[in-house]
Amino acid sequence: MSLSSSPKLEEYQDGIPPKKPDRKGRALTVRILIGVFALVSVALLISQVLHSNTTALLVGKGEVVGVVVDETGAPLQGEVFISGYDREVKTKVDGSFEISGVPEGAQLLAVAHHGAASQYPVEVVAGQTVDMGEIRYFIVTPVAPEP
Secondary structure, three states: OOHHHOOOHHHHOOOOOOOOOOHHHHHHHHHHHHHHHHHHHHHHHHHHHHOOOHHHHHHOEEEEEEEEEOOOOOEOOOEEEEOOOOOEEEOOOOOEEEEEEEEOEEEEEEEEEOOEEEEEEEEEOOOOEEEEEEEEOOOOOOOOOOO
16 A cells, blocks of 8 residues: 555544445445346246246147046056157056147047057147047957958
8 A cells, every 4th residue: 555545644533434345345236236137037038938838839839638437437557649759658557648848730649558559530729738538448359350
């Protein structure tokens, strides 16, 4: 510290003067708080968009739900998928299923059980859930070809 910038004796005749507030430190603290608030706000906004139907609308995908039952009306455990896409789900114990991320438009829903499958047409709407209701799956027994 140079002699010209050192404190003068007159400044200390009433004792040590109170410390002057550090404006630079306070400004830095405010900037940090604003930055943290902005980051949290952006993270919450991104989370909200990802968990809403907005994303599905933008990418043109929907959801298909339903319940698969056999010819007696009992829940059927099998695989459900959209023909031509690698999205496959297994039905739950009660026969219900839910396939998300299905491209919009006319699709074929396939239900497979013990190596046999049946297809059902479905029109998927972007950002919406299509309820297929109760799908009656009739087990087809293979017939031996005639000689």
